[in-house]
Amino acid sequence: METDAGKIAILGAGPIGLEAALYARYLGYQVDVYEQGTVAENVGDWGHVRMFSPFGMNRSTLGLAALAAQDPNWTPPDDDALLTGAEWADRYLLPLAESDLLRGHIHQATRVVGVSRADALKHELIGDDERRRQPFRLLLEAADGQRTAEANLVIDATGTYGNHNWLGRGGLPAVGEAEAAAKIGYRVPDVLGRERDDYAGQHTVVLGAGYSAATTVRDLAQLAREVPETRVTWLVRGDRPPGEPIARIEDDTLAERDALARHVAAVVEADDGPIDFHAATAIERISVERNDVTDEDGSLVVETSGRTETQLRCDRIVANVGYHGDRQLYEQLQVYECYATGAPMKLAASLVGQTSADCLRQSFGGPELLVTSEPDFYILGSKSYGRDSRFLVAIGLAQVRELFSSIAGRESLNLYQDVAGLISK
Ligand SMILES: Cc1cc2nc3c(=O)[nH]c(=O)nc-3n(C[C@H](O)[C@H](O)[C@H](O)COP(=O)(O)OP(=O)(O)OC[C@H]3O[C@@H](n4cnc5c(N)ncnc54)[C@H](O)[C@@H]3O)c2cc1C
Known part of the structure; x- marks a missing residue:
């Protein structure tokens, strides 16, 4: 599948929103990231917690290359270092947001209130190509009031941490x-x-x-x-x-x-x-x-x-009874969701088949799992898992890579590998 992605809107500047934005910018797309708080807001909230996965699983080769290009004296944490959330944010995520490719493309303190098609309601243009031709319309809210923005492709990476489950x-x-x-x-x-x-x-x-x-x-x-x-x-x-x-x-x-x-x-x-x-x-x-x-x-x-x-x-x-994604954000879109987890259906169905409680033993099944029934609308990161808590950053990086190979219509496209090759030369 090749998509005329043109202008990409990314919702959320958490780790996966940032990595998706970086990948898109490397490929030359026009990118706007909308973040309701500050970069890596949720990671900062649990910043005192030491991560289970080593840094090598929580960074991309593109991220390393961007930071090295920015400052030749920058030294990354060791790949086997177990960082706290705050250390991860300070040493990697926040500098990444300030790197040349991302600076100026992240709109902080800008909450996405909702996403729709420009002129079609949820129940209109079902299975009609006209739906894909219409741009997305985003309603945004910032300190100076509300405004709208348009995009040809939307990636929802707003996570789950802001929406807790009830305790009863x-x-x-x-x-x-x-x-x-x-x-x-x-x-x-x-x-x-x-x-x-x-x-x-x-x-x-x-x-x-x-x-x-x-x-x-x-x-x-x-x-x-x-x-x-x-x-x-x-x-x-x-x-x-x-x-x-x-x-x-x-x-x-x-x-x-x-x-x-x-x-x-x-x-x-x-x-x-x-x-x-x-x-x-x-x-x-x-x-x-x-x-x-x-x-x-x-x-x-x-x-x-x-x-x-x-x-x-x-x-x-x-x-500490779990979280779920904000599905109201895209209630005007035609997203087919799993009735159990609230995650997009294809991905949810593949996860149901993977019964291990160990998130390390998951495999990511390919770009078609990311396709929702709303053309050019994708959910990545922890939100893509709905109520399933087995999401890992490493899975999110695989999602980013697969999504852009699918958008570009080039199965072999893998910037992470290409850049890793350059770094090691
Ligand atoms: C305590 C804890 C420890 C974890 N440890 C690990 C670990 O060791 N290894 C691992 O791989 N994973 C770990 N995870 C799981 C997961 O990888 C992280 O939660 C990770 O931060 C998910 O990244 P994300 O980008 O999908 O979402 P988030 O980090 O939640 O980012 C979402 C962003 O979207 C923004 N946002 C939300 N709604 C809106 C809106 N309407 N408009 C605009 N912006 C919005 C938020 O402010 C936030 O910045 C841990 C999770 C927790 C809670």
Whole structure:
């Protein structure tokens, strides 16, 4: 398939939006990246977390070449270095956004409100070539108001981190969850750093059985060693075998990831440890108490159901219960989505067939998986996986490479390989 991509709009300046923009600029396309916050905004939010995958999996050869060309004295991190999110952003992503090919093409503080065809509604021009001929119309919002922009091809790389799941049973909000929002965090808090005061000496209820929840629990356990009044109740929706609060991946090749799983298992097992762990238990209802003296919101009262039915009082909740992409962004487009994950259908169907919990054991099946039912509209990066949390940056780089070989209609096009050859000469 060859597309007259002309003007490309990329939504989101996260790692995959940046890499897609760089690839497109190398190929000479006209590119505009729209970012609602600042470059690598979400990575910055979890900047205190050390990544599982080494730097060599989180950078492209094009990125390295762009930065080396920019500054001959620039030294990249070692390929086997395990960087924190903040180090990755500071040493690679932010300089990349400032490199000659990208500078001036990234519109920060510009939120994409929605994408449509210029003059066709969602239900019009079904299967009609006229739909493809119409440019996309983007509604943008910045501090100075709203404006529109046009593009011939759109890549949605807005991620999932900004759209949390609800913490109640069955994925609905728990009763009272919205009212208690000020005391509930859905991201991975920096409890040993910038958010320490919010958690030190407090009782926090943590929900979730993934690596984000485990990271939060590990850091809170460390905080409890430093400030002994700190207490943690950890609730996990599913049943868990004894001694394994989160699933471990057999023969895990990512040592940091396996170390985290083993660490939290040991912390939970410790007899007088700070973690009170309950499997097969969910939150049913949350209410906010008023502080009689200050008349401000006080503690939270949490009612649980399942194996442990109880009522407990806490100061905060951290719900690391997953994220999903913002599908409203393209609700005027004809994107066929998976009914289970919300990801574009072809890619979602291929992921359903790959059952390993280990994201390293995934294969990327080729450019046709990226094609949606809306011509020239693509979803890349973590959003392309919908509710499936196995996305890796390395997969996103493969998506970028495959997409542009498909757009250019040249199966052999692989700038990553070509540039790697030049770098090693
Ligand atoms: C704690 C944590 C640790 C992780 N560790 C690893 C790891 O070790 N290795 C690995 O491979 N992966 C890891 N991941 C998974 C994944 O690779 C990262 O989440 C990665 O940042 C995804 O990149 P992305 O570009 O798809 O999305 P994001 O990084 O989420 O970027 C999306 C961008 O789009 C912007 N945006 C959103 N909505 C709009 C809008 N409407 N208009 C304009 N801009 C918008 C956001 O502000 C953001 O800048 C981790 C994820 C988390 C949460």
